[in-house]
Amino acid sequence: xxxTTGKTEAMTPLWEVxxxxxxxxxxxxxxxxxAADSDMALQAARDVYTRxxxxxxxxVVRSSEIAASDPSFAEPMFEPADDKIYRHPTFYxxxxxxxxx
Amino acid sequence: MAAPDNDAxxxxxxxxxxxxxxxxxxxxxxxxWCGHAPTLEEDLALANMGLDLLGQAxxxxxxxxEIEGKGRSEDDLAFLRRERDYRNCLLVERxxxxxxVTMLRQLYFAAFMEPYxxxxxxxxxxxxxxxIAAKAQKEMAYHxxxxxxxxxxxxxxTGESAAHMAAAATELHRYTxxxxxxxxxxxxxxxxxxxxxxxxxxxxxxxxxxxVFRTAKLTAPEVRVHQKGGRDxxxxxxxxxxxxxxxxxxxAYPGLSW
Numbered sequence: 001x002x003x004t005t006g007k008t009e010a011m012t013p014l015w016e017v018x019x020x021x022x023x024x025x026x027x028x029x030x031x032x033x034x035a036a037d038s039d040m041a042l043q044a045a046r047d048v049y050t051r052x053x054x055x056x057x058x059x060v061v062r063s064s065e066i067a068a069s070d071p072s073f074a075e076p077m078f079e080p081a082d083d084k085i086y087r088h089p090t091f092y093x094x095x096x097x098x099x100x101x
Numbered sequence: 102m103a104a105p106d107n108d109a110x111x112x113x114x115x116x117x118x119x120x121x122x123x124x125x126x127x128x129x130x131x132x133x134w135c136g137h138a139p140t141l142e143e144d145l146a147l148a149n150m151g152l153d154l155l156g157q158a159x160x161x162x163x164x165x166x167e168i169e170g171k172g173r174s175e176d177d178l179a180f181l182r183r184e185r186d187y188r189n190c191l192l193v194e195r196x197x198x199x200x201x202v203t204m205l206r207q208l209y210f211a212a213f214m215e216p217y218x219x220x221x222x223x224x225x226x227x228x229x230x231x232x233i234a235a236k237a238q239k240e241m242a243y244h245x246x247x248x249x250x251x252x253x254x255x256x257x258x259t260g261e262s263a264a265h266m267a268a269a270a271t272e273l274h275r276y277t278x279x280x281x282x283x284x285x286x287x288x289x290x291x292x293x294x295x296x297x298x299x300x301x302x303x304x305x306x307x308x309x310x311x312x313v314f315r316t317a318k319l320t321a322p323e324v325r326v327h328q329k330g331g332r333d334x335x336x337x338x339x340x341x342x343x344x345x346x347x348x349x350x351x352x353a354y355p356g357l358s359w
Binding site: 033 | 141247
C-alpha cells in the first residue's frame with residue numbers, strides 16, 4: 001500500500017474491542033483494530049474476534065477516548081497497596097455451610 | 102427407504118445443485134481474497150463470508166447427493182463435474198475485480214439470498230432444506246449488512262472510491278436479472294413446493310438496493326439486456342480458470358484426504 005500511516009490513521013482510526021463471553025459476565029478487552037466508524041468497527045470486531053464463538057456482545061471504543069494512567073507514576077499509584085495485606089479477606093474463618101464464596 | 106419418485110427426485114437434485122453451485126462459486130471467489138484484502142480486518146471478513154457460503158454449499162451438495170441416490174458425495178459434486186454441468190448464475194462467477202466490485206457483487210447476491218432463504222425456511226416441502234435455509238438466512242443477513250455498509254461508505258466516500266463503486270455497478274448490474282429468472286428445473290421445483298418463486302422477491306430486492314444506493318449516492322445503471330446462461334451451464338470465460346484452481350487437488354490426487 002502506498003498510503004502513509006498518518007492518512008490510514010485519519011481515515012480508519014484505532015478502536016479497542018471488548019467482548020462479553022456470556023450473559024451475566026462482563027465485557028473484557030480482547031484487542032484492537034482499525035475501522036472508519038463505530039458501525040464498521042463492530043463488524044470488524046465480529047469478524048476478527050468472535051470467529052470461534054467467543055461472545056454474544058461487543059463494545060468498541062475509540063482508543064483515543066481512553067484515558068490511561070501514567071506508567072512513570074506507577075509506583076506512587078500502586079505500590080502503597082502492596083503492604084496492606086489485611087485488605088484481603090483471608091483472615092476470617094468461614095463456616096463450611098457457607099460453601100464457596 | 103421406499104422406492105423413490107424418480108422424476109421428483111431428479112428435479113429436486115438439479116434444483117438443489119443450482120443453489121449449491123451459487124454458494125460454492127461465490128465462496129471460492131471470496132476465498133481468492135485470502136491474504137490479499139486491503140486490511141487485516143477485511144481479510145478475515147471476506148474469508149469468514151467465503152466459509153459461510155462453502156458451508157451452505159456442502160450441506161446442499163450432501164443433501165442433493167442423498168436425493169440423487171447414486172452414492173455421489175459432496176466432494177464428487179463440488180469437484181468432479183465439468184464446466185457445463187455447473188449451474189450457478191453468472192453473477193457469482195464474475196471475477197473479484199477491485200474491492201468495490203467484490204462488495205457490490207456480495208450485496209447483490211445477499212440482497213437476493215437472504216429473503217430467499219427466509220422463504221425457503223418457511224415454505225419448502227423439504228424439511229432438511231428448511232433446516233439448511235434457516236442457518237443460511239442468518240449468515241446472509243450478515244453478508245447483506247456488511248456489504249451494504251461498505252457500498253455506502255465507498256459510494257459516499259472520496260471521489261476515487263465513488264468512481265470505483267459507479268464502475269462496479271456498471272459492470273455488475275446486468276448480471277442481477279438472472280437471479281430472478283427461474284430455470285425450467287427451478288420452475289418445476291416451485292410447482293412442487295420445494296422452492297419459492299424467485300420472482301416474488303424482485304420488489305424486496307429492488308427496495309434493498311434502492312435504499313443502499315440512495316444512501317451511497319449511487320445511481321443504478323439502466324440495463325437493457327440482462328446477462329444469462331449460467332443456469333444452462335453457459336458460463337463466462339473466467340469460469341474455466343476458477344474451476345481449474347477449485348478442482349486441481351481432486352483432479353491431480355483423486356480421493357485425496359487429509
